Amino acid sequence: MTDLCGGGMEGLWSIAVVLLPVWFSVMIGFIMIPAMFGLSLGVTSVYIQILVKILEWATLRIERGHREQPTLSVPAPLPFGLIQREGGSMEQEMGELRRYRTQSISRGEFALSDSFYFYIKGLESIVDDQVTQRFSSEELVSWNLLTRTNHNFHYISLRLTIIWGLGVIIRYCVLFPLRITLAIIGLTWLVIGTTLVGFLSNKRLKNWLSELVHLMCYRICARGLSATIQYHNKENKPQKGGICVANHTSPIDIVILANDGCYAMVGQSHGGLMGVIQRSMVKSCPHVWFERSEMRDRNAVTSRLRAHVAAKTNLPILIFPEGTCINNTSVMMFKKGSFEIGGTIYPVAIKYDPRFGDAFWNSAKYNMVNYLLRMMTSWAIVVNVWYLPPMTRREGEDAAQFANRVKSAIAHQGGLLDMAWDGSLKRAKVKEAFKEQQQKMYSSMVMGKKGRNSQEPHTESTRRQ
Amino acid sequence: MGSRASSLLREEEIEEIKKETGFSHSQITRLYSRFTSLDKGENGTLGREDFQRIPELAINPLGDRIINAFFPEGEDQVNFRGFMRTLAHFRPIEDNEKNKDPTASEPLNSRINKLLFAFQLYDLDRDDKISRDELLQVLRMMVGVNISDEQLGSIADRTIQEADQNGDNSISFNEFIKVLEKVDVEQKMSIRFLH
Numbered sequence: 001m002t003d004l005c006g007g008g009m010e011g012l013w014s015i016a017v018v019l020l021p022v023w024f025s026v027m028i029g030f031i032m033i034p035a036m037f038g039l040s041l042g043v044t045s046v047y048i049q050i051l052v053k054i055l056e057w058a059t060l061r062i063e064r065g066h067r068e069q070p071t072l073s074v075p076a077p078l079p080f081g082l083i084q085r086e087g088g089s090m091e092q093e094m095g096e097l098r099r100y101r102t103q104s105i106s107r108g109e110f111a112l113s114d115s116f117y118f119y120i121k122g123l124e125s126i127v128d129d130q131v132t133q134r135f136s137s138e139e140l141v142s143w144n145l146l147t148r149t150n151h152n153f154h155y156i157s158l159r160l161t162i163i164w165g166l167g168v169i170i171r172y173c174v175l176f177p178l179r180i181t182l183a184i185i186g187l188t189w190l191v192i193g194t195t196l197v198g199f200l201s202n203k204r205l206k207n208w209l210s211e212l213v214h215l216m217c218y219r220i221c222a223r224g225l226s227a228t229i230q231y232h233n234k235e236n237k238p239q240k241g242g243i244c245v246a247n248h249t250s251p252i253d254i255v256i257l258a259n260d261g262c263y264a265m266v267g268q269s270h271g272g273l274m275g276v277i278q279r280s281m282v283k284s285c286p287h288v289w290f291e292r293s294e295m296r297d298r299n300a301v302t303s304r305l306r307a308h309v310a311a312k313t314n315l316p317i318l319i320f321p322e323g324t325c326i327n328n329t330s331v332m333m334f335k336k337g338s339f340e341i342g343g344t345i346y347p348v349a350i351k352y353d354p355r356f357g358d359a360f361w362n363s364a365k366y367n368m369v370n371y372l373l374r375m376m377t378s379w380a381i382v383v384n385v386w387y388l389p390p391m392t393r394r395e396g397e398d399a400a401q402f403a404n405r406v407k408s409a410i411a412h413q414g415g416l417l418d419m420a421w422d423g424s425l426k427r428a429k430v431k432e433a434f435k436e437q438q439q440k441m442y443s444s445m446v447m448g449k450k451g452r453n454s455q456e457p458h459t460e461s462t463r464r465q
Numbered sequence: 466m467g468s469r470a471s472s473l474l475r476e477e478e479i480e481e482i483k484k485e486t487g488f489s490h491s492q493i494t495r496l497y498s499r500f501t502s503l504d505k506g507e508n509g510t511l512g513r514e515d516f517q518r519i520p521e522l523a524i525n526p527l528g529d530r531i532i533n534a535f536f537p538e539g540e541d542q543v544n545f546r547g548f549m550r551t552l553a554h555f556r557p558i559e560d561n562e563k564n565k566d567p568t569a570s571e572p573l574n575s576r577i578n579k580l581l582f583a584f585q586l587y588d589l590d591r592d593d594k595i596s597r598d599e600l601l602q603v604l605r606m607m608v609g610v611n612i613s614d615e616q617l618g619s620i621a622d623r624t625i626q627e628a629d630q631n632g633d634n635s636i637s638f639n640e641f642i643k644v645l646e647k648v649d650v651e652q653k654m655s656i657r658f659l660h
Contacts, residue, residue: 082495084657100647110620112628112641113648115527115603116583122531123555124656125521127499132519136502425520434524439609442526446608446620 027181044380048228048356051379054163055355059142061160082128090441093117110446130330130419135426136365137358138329144355146378171377175226179376182224190217191280198283210284211262218258225252226380231260236387238263238346241312243305245338246348247410248320249328250361251368252375253350256383263318264288264308268295286314302340309343316346321403322423327360328352330417334407336399344390347406349414353382364426386413474545482546486553487572492658496552500545510542511535526607530586538591554582557655577642579654584641595636597621 030043088096097113145164193213200206222229237260238244244263246253257263262285269278269289278289288308294300308314321334328351339345352359357378361371375381388409393402404420411418474497482493501507503515516532517523525531535543535551543551553573571578587595587603600621608617628636628644636644 082499082659084659097648097653100645110604110624112587112624112636112644113653115586115607116648116653118525118527118607119531119583119586120555120654120656122522122525122528123552125519125525126516126531127496127552127656129519129521131521132502421520429517430520430523435526435528436609438524439526439607440611443608443611446612447616 027178027185044223044226044228047226048380048382051356055142055144058145058160058163061157062143065157065160083124085124090117090438091445094445109448114442114446130417131421131425134326134330134332134419134421134423136327136362137360138327138354140354144379146357167379171379176377179224179226182220183372183376186217186220186224187277189220190214191277193217194280194284198280207285213284214258214262214281218255221255222259225255225375227252227256227259228380228382229256229259230384232384232386233389234260234387236346236389237261238316238348238387239344239390240315241309242316242344242346242390243309243338243341244316244318244346244348245321245334245406245410246318246350247328247331247414247416248322248325249350249352250325250359250371250375252359252381253320254318256350256381256385257318257348260385262315264315266290266305266317266319268292288317298337302337305338305341306343309341321407324423324426325361325363326423327362328354328416330419331407331411331414332419332421332423334403336403339393339399339403339406342393344392345402345406346390347388347410349386349388349410349416351384351386351414351416353384356380356382359383384414388413482549485546485573486549487556487574488549488553493549496549497545500548510544511548512542526609527586527603530603530606534582534586552656554579555654555656557657558651574655576650579650580642580645581638583654584638587636593638594633595641597625597634600624600636 094111094114094117097116098111100113145160145167190213193216194210197206197209197213200209244257246257254265264285265281265287267278267289269275269291278287281287282289286308288304290301290304294304305317308317319338321338322332323335326332357375357380359375359381361368363371366374391402391406391409393399397405408418410416474494479490479493482488483490488496500511503518504511505515505518506512513532513536516535517528522528522531535548537543537547550573556574558574558576584595585591587599589599589602601617604617604621612620625634625636628640630640630643631637
């Protein structure tokens with residue numbers, strides 16, 4: 001009995017000894033080396049094409065299933081929200097409500113029907129509001145065969161279930177180990193490579209090698225996520241001494257952008273594994289890492305960034321002015337700090353294709369490790385990156401207006417909703433000042449003042465497609 | 466491969482809510498998704514803080530009164546039935562409901578019930594009268610600090626004068642209805658669902 005076991009173990013061991021080198025040479029040969037030089041064997045694009053075909057078939061099958069069994073069908077998510085809202089300003093709406101009175105709205109006064117305006121606005125926001133949905137993952141129009149996006153879809157057919165099952169096996173048993181290995185290799189090489197480059201003294205050689213090392217690692221990491229990235233308008237790529245701003249959906253944004261160019265990262269210095277990576281990166285080229293205490297002092301932050309930008313030979317800084325991850329359906333308020341530094345701004349729009357994997361990091365629900373695991377067990381990451389023409393602050397424009405201008409440009413390019421709400425509403429309460437703004441506006445209507453600015457804060461923004 | 470959001474809502478419950486409120490099947494399931502997404506504590510009920518987390522509601526000057534309307538007297542949590550019952554007041558009036566048998570019980574979204582809902586938002590102590598004080602309180606919520614006490618007082622007095630018919634210096638529900646009889650309540654106090 002023990003002999004058999006012993007024999008079995010030996011057998012397994014010898015198999016492992018044979019397989020492991022094969023595994024590694026496959027990895028190095030087919031994935032790492034092409035990744036280093038930015039070449040592609042085309043395997044990923046074939047994979048994506050097959051996936052698209054399967055998902056299209058699945059969508060048709062589900063729709064057919066819904067038609068055959070209408071009682072089972074659950075309503076699909078609505079791209080434009082649940083309700084139709086009145087687009088008018090406070091003045092317009094109140095004016096309509098007060099039509100029954102003989103006095104005109106410019107004469108002021110109060111009407112019992114005035115409160116109806118606030119009631120309706122309040123109830124509309126309870127049924128469907130524009131902000132809270134941005135902090136959770138986008139709902140898909142049709143199921144993409146991942147359990148995690150299965151909110152509304154019932155059992156339809158055996159074939160669909162089989163495909164789903166196969167998908168689970170492929171994703172967890174084939175793709176996942178592959179991706180983990182690549183990620184580990186990528187990160188290890190980043191640490192080793194940058195440390196080695198740090199020992200060099202020749203400036204030009206150091207910079208060239210540092211760029212090479214960084215690019216290689218990010219490419220390997222991108223392979224580690226099966227990322228297919230399409231860059232548009234490469235002629236607008238961020239130049240040295242500039243500031244690159246982009247909309248923020250996940251930590252992976254950095255990998256996506258750094259695949260095509262080298263950036264100086266900005267962020268808080270962490271401890272642990274992140275800290276090791278950060279410290280070694282700094283050895284080969286200047287990144288800007290802040291201590292937690294420094295981050296609170298806005299002037300210190302701005303002056304350090306300004307110094308970095310002023311040295312025209314430094315790599316462009318990469319900043320995400322939203323300050324937090326949003327779910328890639330909209331762009332929220334850009335914090336004006338980044339736009340006070342000066343220098344040229346290179347806006348970049350990033351749009352993920354949600355069919356292949358949900359890239360949004362819901363930091364309230366998942367921690368970083370959990371999130372990365374989910375990323376590595378998705379189908380793939382398919383993303384479009386648009387480089388927009390560089391922008392600078394105009395005469396008479398303050399930082400906040402400039403920030404809004406850049407935000408609109410990015411939203412327009414990426415097909416995202418341009419919102420004025422602050423991303424920090426994810427965690428913090430909304431400022432009282434906005435309520436006071438509404439009260440002020442209403443008061444001027446009651447007092448009958450003329451010539452007021454009728455700019456409505458925080459109502460619907462136009463969605464540009 | 467079951468669904469998650471609507472599996473907690475049974476078909477019988479959906480039917481009951483349909484009968485009580487008049488919402489359609491798909492509207493009820495969508496509103497249930499909305500209810501669960503607001504329910505951060507995941508205990509099947511909403512508290513006041515769940516509503517206040519909606520930024521657009523938090524900046525509404527009458528936000529607190531609206532939130533209050535969802536909670537029955539003295540209670541702090543509202544379940545899905547209660548949620549739907551309150552929202553039902555804002556369902557648009559459909560054509561086939563307009564000429565119903567007058568002896569049948571009023572649907573929640575009838576003109577009278579919409580006006581009653583608005584009346585109760587003014588009538589803070591629920592004594593079926595809007596007193597000068599109650600009117601002042603709601604006015605104060607709407608204008609903030611921008612109008613003085615005297616001016617607000619005279620606005621309130623004028624409003625009561627216009628509406629009051631039986632001379633008790635407060636507005637009863639009937640007087641309220643009379644003042645607003647020309648307002649298109651059906652259209653203005655309704656939420657239009659896209660599906």
